[in-house]
Amino acid sequence: MWKRKRLLALLTLLSLLFAAAPLPSAFGAALWDAGSLAKVYDPPGQTYAYAPAVLREGTTEHLFTCHNAEDGVIKDHIYYTRIVDGVVAESRSVLQAGPAGAWDSFHVCDPAVVAGKFQYEGNVYDYAMFYLGNDLNASAHNQIGVAFADALGGPWVKYPEPIVTHPNDGYWGAGQPAVTSIDGQGWLMLFFTRGDAQATAGYRVEVRLGDMSAPVVGAPLRLTNAGLANLNGDPDFLNNFDIAYDPSRDRFYAVREMHPYPTGEPSYIASAQQIVSISGGSVWGGGGEWRVEGTLNAAVTGFARNHNAGLLRTPYGTLPSPNAIDVYFTDSDAAPALVGRAEYTYDLWRISAALNNDDPVLETPIEDFHSKDFVVTKLVENLNTNAVELHGATTLADKNVWVGYRIYDHEGYLVVAGTAYRGAVAADGSFAIPIDKPSLQGDRTARLEVYLLSPKGVELDKQVRKVDF
Numbered sequence: 001m002w003k004r005k006r007l008l009a010l011l012t013l014l015s016l017l018f019a020a021a022p023l024p025s026a027f028g029a030a031l032w033d034a035g036s037l038a039k040v041y042d043p044p045g046q047t048y049a050y051a052p053a054v055l056r057e058g059t060t061e062h063l064f065t066c067h068n069a070e071d072g073v074i075k076d077h078i079y080y081t082r083i084v085d086g087v088v089a090e091s092r093s094v095l096q097a098g099p100a101g102a103w104d105s106f107h108v109c110d111p112a113v114v115a116g117k118f119q120y121e122g123n124v125y126d127y128a129m130f131y132l133g134n135d136l137n138a139s140a141h142n143q144i145g146v147a148f149a150d151a152l153g154g155p156w157v158k159y160p161e162p163i164v165t166h167p168n169d170g171y172w173g174a175g176q177p178a179v180t181s182i183d184g185q186g187w188l189m190l191f192f193t194r195g196d197a198q199a200t201a202g203y204r205v206e207v208r209l210g211d212m213s214a215p216v217v218g219a220p221l222r223l224t225n226a227g228l229a230n231l232n233g234d235p236d237f238l239n240n241f242d243i244a245y246d247p248s249r250d251r252f253y254a255v256r257e258m259h260p261y262p263t264g265e266p267s268y269i270a271s272a273q274q275i276v277s278i279s280g281g282s283v284w285g286g287g288g289e290w291r292v293e294g295t296l297n298a299a300v301t302g303f304a305r306n307h308n309a310g311l312l313r314t315p316y317g318t319l320p321s322p323n324a325i326d327v328y329f330t331d332s333d334a335a336p337a338l339v340g341r342a343e344y345t346y347d348l349w350r351i352s353a354a355l356n357n358d359d360p361v362l363e364t365p366i367e368d369f370h371s372k373d374f375v376v377t378k379l380v381e382n383l384n385t386n387a388v389e390l391h392g393a394t395t396l397a398d399k400n401v402w403v404g405y406r407i408y409d410h411e412g413y414l415v416v417a418g419t420a421y422r423g424a425v426a427a428d429g430s431f432a433i434p435i436d437k438p439s440l441q442g443d444r445t446a447r448l449e450v451y452l453l454s455p456k457g458v459e460l461d462k463q464v465r466k467v468d469f
Contacts, residue, residue, distance in 0.1 A: 029360045030275045030294025030325060036352035037301060040328060041065075041081055041088065046072040048343040049079065050308040050330040051176075053111045053242070055152065055315055059085045062152045063328070064111035064129070065348070066308075069093050074343060076109040078131055080153055094154040095131060095147060103162050104133025104145055112177040112242075115315035117185045118148050120159065120212040126150050127315075128209060130190060132175030133162065142166065142173035144192055146209065163207065163217055164192060171196045178243045180252075180317030186210025189283070189317075193239040194220075201225070202238035204283055224282065227290035227384070230259045231272060232444070233437075238290075240270075242310040248322040250280040253293070255309045255327055262305070264335040266342035269307040272297035273329055275353070292383040294353060294360050296327060301351065304334035305342075312350075326352045359384045364468075369450075371463035374403075376450055379467070381437070389432045394452060397429040401460060402453040407438045407446050415439070415446065420453050437469055444469050 041063060043049045049065040056062070060082065067079035078095035081088060095111070098104045110132040118125045125148035134142045143162035149155060166173035172195030180189050186209045194203055202223040208216040223238055230236035241256035254277070257270035275293040282288025296306055311319070312326035319325060332338075333345035362381045369376040374394040381388045390405060404420030415438045424431045438446050446469055451462040 029277075029291070029356055029358055030353040031356070032294065032296070032300050032351060032353045034300070036350070038086075038350050039347055040083065040350045041091075041348040043067065043346065046341075046344045048346040049081070049348055050346050051110050052308075052310040052328040052330075052348055053113050054310055054312050054326075054328045055113065056312055056320070063348070064094075064113055066109035066111070067093070068343075069096075072344075074341075076107040078108050078111045078129070082153065090153075095129065095156050095158070098133070098158070102160075103135055103143055104131075104158075105135045106137055108133045108145075110176045112179045113152070113315075114179045114181050114188060114317050115184075116181055116188070116210070118209050118212065119186075120148050120157065123148075123150075123157075125157070127152060128179075128188070129156055130163070130177040130179055132177065134173070139172060140170060141168045142175035144174050144177050144190075148212075159212060159215075163209075163215070164190070164205065164220075166194070166196070169196070172200070176240050178241065178254075178317075180243065180245045182206075184316060191223075191241070191243050193241070195239070200237060200239050202241060221286055224278075224286070224288055224290070226288070227278075227292065228256075228274075228276065229292075229383075232260070240308065244311045244313045244317055244319050245280070246277075246319045246322055249277075251277045252280065252283050253277045253311065253319060253325060254290075255296075255311055255329075257307060257309075258295070262334070265338055266305065266332060266334065269305050269330075269332060269342070271305055271307075273306050273309045273327065275325065275327070292360055293325075293355070295362075295383075296329065296351065301329075301331070301349070303331040303349075305332040306330075307332065323355055324352055325355055326350060366465070366467060369448075369463065369465045369467075371461050373461040374450070374452060374463070376448075376463075376465070379435075379469075380432075386437065388435050388437045390435050390448075390450070391430070391432045392450070393429045394425055394431060395429060396452065396460065397425050397427060399460075400455050401425060402455070402457075403431050403433050404451050404453060405433065405435055406449045406451075407435075408449070409438070409440060409446055410443050412447070420451070422455075440469065 049067045051066040053064040063081040077093040080094040081091040112130045144164035147156040147158045164174045176193040178191040203220040205220040206218040228236040241254045243254040258272040273296040276290040309329035360383045364379045376392040402420040405418040407416035421433045448467040449464045452460040
């Protein structure tokens with residue numbers, strides 16, 4: 001009878017814990033609002049749009065994207081799309097490749113728009129657009145140029161030479177610009193990606209374009225990679241990012257692509273984006289460390305590919321609100337559902353997140369891990385400190401039991417000796433203990449052993465299960 005009661009108690013505990021257990025999800029600094037996920041723009045036919053730069057005025061969204069103009073032809077233009085109350089009011093090419101021999105004679109892409117005052121050829125313009133251009137039918141010899149306009153819809157007037165140059169050395173070059181205003185006039189902080197023989201990395205450079213008869217471009221400063229981790233938990237690098245400034249926190253918020261790319265087709269775009277932030281001082285002076293704010297992946301969007309994203313911003317490159325962040329991103333069909341070229345399946349989507357100052361955490365449920373006296377329910381990882389906790393519950397809350405663990409690799413070798421914790425069990429039977437995340441090569445599945453000890457060190461119960469770390 002006593003064993004039957006204990007079994008019933010454990011089953012009740014199991015049902016309560018798993019009823020409350022979430023799907024794998026990250027939360028903390030950026031709390032995604034699933035109800036805000038919405039399609040923004042679906043290019044018709046065999047056309048594509050990606051890499052959005054977005055400004056919003058009331059219920060009007062101003063989108064600048066990398067877009068092809070001819071159905072079924074991969075050749076990049078920059079499009080302006082105006083959306084009013086969710087309906088596309090206009091969508092057209094506003095910046096095209098230059099003539100033969102020009103530095104931007106093949107592709108123009110990756111727009112970044114900022115307000116200010118820019119004097120050029122006798123006119124003072126209200127907006128500057130930075131963009132990637134190249135002169136090859138290839139992903140190489142990219143450089144960054146600028147154009148000016150009095151209105152977001154144009155017409156846009158190009159400055160004839162690139163602002164950020166790169167030699168024709170066979171490498172990717174400089175591109176994917178993002179920009180924030182420093183003084184509301186012509187003094188700007190320009191961010192970009194450079195891919196050369198040394199590395200692919202993120203940079204920032206001060207530019208002064210108030211008088212284009214004498215533009216000033218400072219020395220580029222490479223931004224740190226510290227604090228960035230890839231999808232496997234290994235160190236990552238910064239590239240293909242958009243950025244906005246939050247003056248209330250003196251922090252720059254970025255959305256960046258995560259690596260590695262998927263192995264299935266399309267294998268050249270990212271499956272996940274990450275929101276990160278860094279102090280203003282680290283942008284100005286270098287160094288510092290990125291703080292992870294949240295991750296945008298299939299668990300959040302339902303899409304196998306989430307790539308080439310941009311942040312909603314004010315015309316001067318700041319976050320519209322310190323309490324929220326809006327991400328505009330591109331999806332894509334993926335194998336095995338992919339038919340034809342992936343580019344022609346690109347759509348633009350939007351999702352919002354509330355911002356707070358907490359560390360983001362990743363919760364991963366663990367199913368079917370239970371023994372006669374306890375159940376293990378989930379792993380909880382702090383994405384900034386990388387601290388990991390193991391959560392569960394026991395029917396022996398009144399016995400002052402200790403909870404311990406060990407971790408073995410897939411070959412059975414002990415990789416984390418672990419320890420047992422006294423006082424980890426709450427009055428309701430729930431427990432949370434810190435564990436060391438194992439360092440595993442290749443296969444990230446390990447055998448997790450959890451055990452209960454009496455106050456005198458006698459083992460009362462034990463269970464082992466394979467867990468993905």
